[in-house]
Amino acid sequence: MRLSTKTRYGVRAIFDIAYHGQDQPGVAAQAKDIARREDIPLRYLEQIFQDLKRAGLVESKRGPRGGYSLKRSAEEITLGDVVRALQGPIEEMFVVEDTAQNSSARPRRARQSASAGAAEGSAPATELGSRAITSRTVTVALWRELATHVSQWFDSVSISDLVLRGEELGLPRAGAGQPMYYI
Secondary structure, three states: OOOOHHHHHHHHHHHHHHHHHOOOOOOOEOHHHHHHHHOOOHHHHHHHHHHHHHOOOEEEEOOOOOEEEEOOOOOOOEHHHHHHHHHOOHHHHOOOOOHHHHHHHOOOOOOOOHHHHHHOOOOOOEEEOOEEEOHHHHHHHHHHHHHHHHHHHHHHOEHHHHHHHHHHHOOOOOOOOOOOOOO
């Protein structure tokens, strides 16, 4: 499993909006500020925001006080939502050959002997119903189970959970500690 750079940047951008805009509801975070804080190229970040916007995770506002804000609360947006918006289904990140599909398309016959199977370059198979069972069948099921667990974990972590982690680690908020000047 590998998360793309786009996905990692997207998670950081969504976190940045939630973390630094939390004290100011309705105030949009400007892409240039997020790009600077998160060290993400601005043009690439804008492309990421377009995908996040299409997925219904962020909304944009034009104008001098424009920028991006979360479309739903940070409690409602999960890492799974962000990953799926930027990289597609989490289960597809685990490259798994679909043996069930292959075996239903052309059913295998049980091998006459182990040596006959070895001569053809494949592992010996046993017959279970109309589908041959091989070691690949067992491992494919294992990888699918892992993909399900990973997907469930991504869905269990909300953006507000990341905000809490940032607070626990003492991550400074934007504008914190800066003097306010009034005219």
